[in-house]
Amino acid sequence: MKLRNTIQFKLLLPIVLLLLVAAACIGAVSLYVFDTNNRQSELGAQALQASHHAHNANQVVGKIDTLVQETLDMVSIKSEAHLRTRFESFAAELNVTLNALRATSQEPEILEQISSLESETNIWIKNVRLLLGLDKSNQIPTRFAFSKQTQKIASKSLEISMLTEDVVQNHSENSRNEFKNGLLMVAALTLGLLATITIYLFSRIKSIGVSMTNLASSMTEIVDGNLDLAVQGQDRKDEVGQMARNLSKFASDLSELDHVKKEKFLLSHDVLTGLANRRLFTERLEQELMDHANRGNLIVALIDLDNFKFINDTMGHDAGDALLVELSNRFQKIADRCNGLVARFGGDEFAMIARTGTSYQNAEELGEFLLSKIAIRFQFNSNLIQPGCSIGFANVEDLETPVISDALKAADVALYEAKASGKARFQVYDESIKALHIRQQNLAENLKSAIRGGEINASYQPKICLNTGAMVGVEALARWQMNGEWIEPEEFVTIAERTGLIRSMDMQVLKSAAEFSVEVYGKTGERLAISSNMSAQHFLSEDIVSNVQKILKQTGLPPSYYTLEITENSAVENWDAVVSTLAKLRMLGIKISIDDFGTGYSSLSYLQRFKFDEIKIDKEFVNRVDENDDSLFLFSSIINMAKGLGSKIVVEGIETSQQGIFAKQAGGHIGQGFLFGKPLSRTDALAYVERIELSAVA
Amino acid sequence: MRIWRHITIALIGVFSLEHSSVSSAQEISQLLRDEFKRPTVITFPDNAPYSPQVATLGKMLFFDPRLSGTQNMSCTTCHNPSFGWETPVEKAIGTKNVALDRHAPTVLNLYEAPQFFWDGRAKTLEEQAEGPITHPKEMGANFPDLIARLEQIEEYQYWFGMIFPEAGITKSNILTAIATFERTLISGWSAFDDWIAGDENAISNSAKRGFDIFTGKAGCSNCHSGWNFTDHQLHDIGLETEDLGGGIFAPDDQSRQHTFKTPTLRNITDRAPFMHHGDLLTLRDVIAHYETGGIQRPSRSKLIKDVKFTNQEVEDLISFMATLTEPNPNIKAPSLPPR
Incomplete structure (x- = not known):
């Protein structure tokens, strides 16, 4: 920057210049005043001297007069020589004094007076000489005449003294006035220069100040995140301009940085909650796992909200989002307390990295704490929400191979177990879970090959008309034998659902059942109505419609003999998609049944939106029906309600004849359960149906 | 001379009065005052x-009393400055404790006088001074003794020697x-001098009226003229006295009998009693005498007027x-x- 453009230069140079000018002016005026004062002082001093001389003259006159008076008093004789000496000394003194008086006086008026004094003094002196006998004459002045003369001279000299004093006073007054005027001039000059400096500096500082204010507000805006602003004052040539240009540059650089950072943040964070996302979580976990020394106390947790869909559906997505945010905050605090990281994997799934030996000694403590914090009720608008989560923990040290996939899998297994054992619980991955997990892994692997290899068979459980006792159809259930061991459907279906194999499996079951029905028809000429389960996963895509249609076509089973069973849970959780899919399926001519009715969490409102052909009352109800009157009442009420919707009522899980009677009395149309027959293999089922008389219920 | 001057003033006054102007009256007054x-x-x-x-x-x-024969009196014994250079008795007492023949006159304002003593027998002050010193009734000294006495006094020796280096202490030098x-x-x-000099407030109105009477009606200033209020001449004012005054030296001159020198009136209030014999004790007596006009005799001055004064006029004259x-x-x- 050029020197002349700097603020220092612009502010200081004028001040220095003005101060120099001011000093020069004040100096000059002061000198002038000083000089005037001096001159006046000189004149004053001169006048003062003149006054002094006049006064002296008066005194000398007095002395001479005293000499004369003493002489005239004639008390004792004084010799002529004595008188002469004294007189001449006084006369000389008077002469000197008068000369001095004349020399020091300048005022014409005073000079005139002095002349007059001198001439009178001359006459007087003559008389003095006469009276002292220094001059001889036959006449001497009378004493009073002489005294009058003396008085006249004395008063004249006094008058001169006073006149000169007046002059002194005038001079000093002049001097004072001039001095005062000079001072006023200095003051005026100083004030004027100060005003000029002030005005100049004011305009300068104001200009700089305004620019600084603009800069400051620009900075504030930048701090607040507005990086695209136009910084003012960039055209200035001084430091402010430099600052403005730099700030502008800074803002644009920051803006670029900010975009990068934002993108980076979005890449690694959940938008809704601001928590880390799965990607960041994975990266972090990877880093933690790499740290061999410190991974001993590392815990990985998976947290799954219970009943999140229920909250979303009943209170709206805003409530759901708010709950997610609230829980995120709670999780974040806890994660901070154990040097961990919490991430949202999506939906209602969260994951946490935590370290034991921090605020929590182990996973169990952390679990208890998490559950207690989660359980705090949350107010959204006017609704009180009681959150609940299931948590699965995995201690990294318990893992065989400390890799991300294993850690997450272990936590997932634990979570699954927690959920399976009831809601709002946590489970730590341990040996038993590990075994379970290994089994599940094993099962999953085998199930996969089994499904590919078409090893999933269907078993058939009769559905009996409660009024006639006739078999109205069979429900085809998946049956799988792994290495000669029959695996419980609950176990492998869950695995199939979790691994996505369920779709092929469901289709295989349907295909087997359809083929079975066609075979029965071929052998007996009777149409056997079949039903099979369709997992909710199917309803996420429309493939199910074409797949079902394809199987029915391939097998030649008339659609009306097929009842598709969907569990209440599945149906409700994806209701909008489910309804449209169900509508398309029904257009194929098949029947739609809702399974496990009464165990879902939703309201019954969905029953208004879709009319199911058949409602299957969950076996829980019939199992307890003989326990007490309440259970019976509940059972009856559910059946009544379902009947009211105009659907066929299927009572599942009838194991005793008593239950069958209750079911029939309550109004159930069809019964299903061990009382009527266990699921049968294809062969057994074929034999069974050949034996009994089928009653067409389609 | 003085009479003529008065006439001139009177003429000027008459001339001025024709114009009847106040200022001319003042001028007259001023001219009159200038006389004093x-x-x-x-x-x-x-x-x-x-x-x-x-x-x-x-x-x-x-x-110095050593100037008297018995060294018991000095000139100041009779010419005491505290009494206007006189002594407050009708007749001063001499060295022999005997009253003298006349009242002691003042020695004030004598430089211009042409003659001395009440009877004017001395023509210079020197001459006059010899009289009382040597008169047996007065100081009773004789000059040889006196000179011898003074010569005994060292300081007189010195001063006389210095002042009169040629003769030293002599009769002439003493006188x-x-x-x-x-x-x-x-x-x-x-x-009065202040008034004459122009200060109108210097004297009272009564005194001013007295001045007018003095210079006018009473005609006092006919003899008590000028600043010194004396014409230094001898006049018979009709006093009853056996003393012939100036007549002693002119027995044949009728007009000089009982004539005495006009005394100055300066410091007159200090100088009672009055007249050559000192018989008039107060100024009222003096004025009363003039009212009577004194003894009518050939020598009595023609200037004596026949006047009568009111009491106020007397007061005014005394005030003046x-x-x-x-x-x-x-x-x-x-x-x-x-x-």
Whole structure:
């Protein structure tokens, strides 16, 4: 920057210049005043001297007069020589004094007076000489005449003294006035220069100040995140301009940085909650796992909200989002307390990295704490929400191979177990879970090959008309034998659902059942109505419609003999998609049944939106029906309600004849359960149906 | 001369009165007053010039009782400055404790006088001074003894030697010194002098009226003229006296019988009793005398007027005369040489 453009230069140079000018002016005026004062002082001093001389003259006159008076008093004789000496000394003194008086006086008026004094003094002196006998004459002045003369001279000299004093006073007054005027001039000059400096500096500082204010507000805006602003004052040539240009540059650089950072943040964070996302979580976990020394106390947790869909559906997505945010905050605090990281994997799934030996000694403590914090009720608008989560923990040290996939899998297994054992619980991955997990892994692997290899068979459980006792159809259930061991459907279906194999499996079951029905028809000429389960996963895509249609076509089973069973849970959780899919399926001519009715969490409102052909009352109800009157009442009420919707009522899980009677009395149309027959293999089922008389219920 | 001057003033007054202007009356008054203006110089005779030494020596002698024969009185015994240079008795008492023939006259304002003593027998002050010193009834000294006595006094020796280097202590030098001193004796500046000088408030209205009577109706200023209120001449004012005054030296001149020298009226209030015999004790007596006009005899002055005064006029005259006194004797006693 050029020197002349700097603020220092612009502010200081004028001040220095003005101060120099001011000093020069004040100096000059002061000198002038000083000089005037001096001159006046000189004149004053001169006048003062003149006054002094006049006064002296008066005194000398007095002395001479005293000499004369003493002489005239004639008390004792004084010799002529004595008188002469004294007189001449006084006369000389008077002469000197008068000369001095004349020399020091300048005022014409005073000079005139002095002349007059001198001439009178001359006459007087003559008389003095006469009276002292220094001059001889036959006449001497009378004493009073002489005294009058003396008085006249004395008063004249006094008058001169006073006149000169007046002059002194005038001079000093002049001097004072001039001095005062000079001072006023200095003051005026100083004030004027100060005003000029002030005005100049004011305009300068104001200009700089305004620019600084603009800069400051620009900075504030930048701090607040507005990086695209136009910084003012960039055209200035001084430091402010430099600052403005730099700030502008800074803002644009920051803006670029900010975009990068934002993108980076979005890449690694959940938008809704601001928590880390799965990607960041994975990266972090990877880093933690790499740290061999410190991974001993590392815990990985998976947290799954219970009943999140229920909250979303009943209170709206805003409530759901708010709950997610609230829980995120709670999780974040806890994660901070154990040097961990919490991430949202999506939906209602969260994951946490935590370290034991921090605020929590182990996973169990952390679990208890998490559950207690989660359980705090949350107010959204006017609704009180009681959150609940299931948590699965995995201690990294318990893992065989400390890799991300294993850690997450272990936590997932634990979570699954927690959920399976009831809601709002946590489970730590341990040996038993590990075994379970290994089994599940094993099962999953085998199930996969089994499904590919078409090893999933269907078993058939009769559905009996409660009024006639006739078999109205069979429900085809998946049956799988792994290495000669029959695996419980609950176990492998869950695995199939979790691994996505369920779709092929469901289709295989349907295909087997359809083929079975066609075979029965071929052998007996009777149409056997079949039903099979369709997992909710199917309803996420429309493939199910074409797949079902394809199987029915391939097998030649008339659609009306097929009842598709969907569990209440599945149906409700994806209701909008489910309804449209169900509508398309029904257009194929098949029947739609809702399974496990009464165990879902939703309201019954969905029953208004879709009319199911058949409602299957969950076996829980019939199992307890003989326990007490309440259970019976509940059972009856559910059946009544379902009947009211105009659907066929299927009572599942009838194991005793008593239950069958209750079911029939309550109004159930069809019964299903061990009382009527266990699921049968294809062969057994074929034999069974050949034996009994089928009653067409389609 | 003086009469003519009065006539001139009167003529001017008449002339002025024709114009009947106040200012002319004032002018007359001013002219009249100018008559009484004091001189500013003292004139000394050529043979006895002034010197402070001579005058002081004269003063010493004047105050020195050693000038009397029995050394019991000095000039000041009878010419006491505290009584206007007189003594407050009808007739002063002499060295032999005997009253003298006349009242002691003042020695004030004598420098201009042409004759001395009540009867005017001395023509100079020197001459006059010899009289009382040597008169047996007065100081009773004789000069040889006196000179011898003074010569015994070292300081007189010294001063006479210095002042009169040729002769030293002589009769003539003694008398010259005394006369020179006497010439310096001038009455003080009185209220009247201030009035004459123009200060209208210097004297009372009564005094001013007195002045008018004095110079007008009473005709006092016919003889008591000028600043010194004397014409230095001898007049018979009709006093009852056996003393012939000036007549002693002119027995044949009728007009000079009972004539006495007009005394100055300066400091007159200090100088009672009055007249050559001192028989008039107060100024009222003096005025009363003039009202009577005195004894009608051939020598009585023609200037004596037949006047009568009201009481007020008497008061005015006395008021006026009082303004002529300057009460401060204005004299310092000289330091006299010891024996």
